[in-house]
Amino acid sequence: MSRIQKSIIITLAALLIGHIALAEEASREQIKGLDEQVQEIKGDVLSIATELKLLEEKLLYPSNTQVTIFVSLADGEKFRLDSLDLTLDNKAVAHHLYTFKELEALRKGGVQRLYTGNISTGEHPLVVSFYGKTDSGSDIEKTGSFTVNKNIGPGIVEIILAEQMISFSDK
């Protein structure tokens, strides 16, 4: 084996070892310390988020006028939801275009908070319209008209979408 060949092989071996050593280059302790600090600040910020959420609800949506509208998909629905419109008291209050991730989250059983607002106690007309496509690719366009009965406490409305119908419940 020539000198050059030997030296090339040694270089290649060194490269291989160096590649592995690189992964250990940074100090583990340093990583740990910084990582723990990042975890701590995440905890602090999450706690601020919780406080702000409560403050926001109290300040902007007091319980006696608050109404929240949630949207979910009926079990096992496979249709593609493209968009949804909400009209409350004859005013358009929400329009949402769905991304793939949002649609997947709904299909897995997630519930979307689509609208939070304030209304007085009593009856309020609500119109829900959605657009989408069936598995076979044909268009779906559905509209449902409902009445929200707002009592003294916070109003919670659940809209469940299915290819064939829109269900509504409030409390």
Place this chain on the structure above:
Amino acid sequence: MNRLLILLITLLFANPALAASPAAQRELKDLFFGEALYHAYQGEWFDAIARLDTELTLFHALDEPELDSLYSHLGQAEFDVGDFELAYRMHQRAGRAITAVIEGDVEQTVRNRAIYRLARIYFQKGQPVNALQALDRLRGETPADLVDNLLFLRAEVLMADSRFNEAVPFLENLQGAKSLAGFAPYNLGIALIDDDREEEGRQWLDRAGQIEVRDSATAAIRDKANLVLGEMLLEEKNFEAAKLIFDRVRLSGPFSDRALLGSGWADAYRGRFDLALVPWSILAEGEITDPSVQEVMLAVPYAYGRLGLYSNAALMYGRALEVFSIEINKLDVSTQSILDGKFLAALVREELKQDANWVVTLRELPDAPETYYLLDMMASNDFQEYLKNYLDLKEIRRKLERWQDDLNAYAEIIAVRRAYYEPLLPEIDRAFQKLDARMRSCLQQRDRIVKRLQTMLLMPRPDALATAAERIIAAQLTRLEQTVAASGQKVDNAISARIKRLRGLLLWSLQTGYDQRLTEAYTDLQELNQKIDVLGRQYTAFVRSRQTAIQSYQGYDETIRLQQVRIEEALIKVQELMAEQGNRLEIMAVNELTLRRERLEELRVKARFAMADSYDRASRVQEKRGVKP
């Protein structure tokens, strides 16, 4: 060396992706819990934790939590919050949350799922003993989707604790697990080799290297098995077998470069330099920043030299020299670019977030030379941890800044509300006080009537139900009777009889109409009560509205001030951590580039000497042939 290499590779990569994802939910009864899941299913961990934390905080503050809709999901919710924290890389909090679930009153399947997560945290944090202790707490029914993963985790933990012998039976039991196809035989091979059962281990690596490819993960583990096995065979000079194994590795996979290099060396060591040129020539066409490609730029002319083609070799060494010089310059530019802060700017580009293959894409960004050489480093665990923290901090900073704006807006809303309501309230209060006094008087009257009617049920008093006209008549008759009595004169009998008759008529009317009158009095009382009820509701609504008006601007100042201080402090901390984290990323990148530069320098020196040597040899050959140089 091979052992170390194998172990490191095993621990770093040989497990299938087991991303945190909430378990399938039973019928959802709490919409707010469903909302947290909605965010979690999209990987929006911060929002998912924040929502669920809020709900759990509210839930725990309830007087009768068992009546709340979250009650039926409580165990799952508390488990999920730990799971989300784990996904958000908050291992400490996740560990605490999951431990609380394990120790709480939850179903055995939920507890076992929590134990699995906790053990994974310990394993990922390099605490195999704690991980094993957690796994030993498994009892009863295991969720079906976790059975294989639990066995695999136990094997991984045992391997991390150098207990290869104990890991083997678990891995043997997993050979039929479809979800672990490739991973189970690969790890079994490694465990056996490290347990000094090399022959058996190689057989499993060989099996792993021939598994049916179902997806990119199994393809990668198959390639890795072949690469590891090939390098082992190469080291022990079994070149023919090594060649066969290296050639199994896909040309398009992440291990193709090293396999091509090894394949060439398997030929070269056997003196088959013509054959070695085949894989090496393919590799030479690869990305020049790749270490294997740079190495092969010396290997190819070396093979030509060994074939006696010294002129070609000399030219190729010259070309390598040129390329190495260009690359060294590029590295200098990249290093400067990193020091100028452009590396961090490239890492946080928005368009990269949409691309799952973003690390590779980074290298292809036309205006980000600082990333060209960092592909391997960026794929390393340390770098990924640093980067994820950096990106998380950046996102947190964005949120904090937005919340600062929100709080300022809230303060403005409160000021507007105060300015509107405060001047109105004194006048409203005065009017309300009058109304309140009248209402109290009405209520007192009503109460008196009720009392009187109740007394009359026991002791009938017809006179008490006389009409106003009847009362006047009764008073007139009394007056007449008194006048007659006082005059002392003899009064006409006819007049006396008439007064008596009238008195009798009045009594007759009161006595005979008493029941009817009592009934009417009760009917009137009911009507009165209805009106008082309406008035009472209006009264309550007014009190509530007034309270709402006051609550819409009172009692927030301290909360807002406190949150502003907290946000400010958090922002300072985040900035510091970002600077530190960013600095480490830059140092890591600069170190990597420095290392690569040093290696390129070494290669350049080798190329220079080898080129000179090849020219000498070429000249000598030409001299031998009688050709003038």
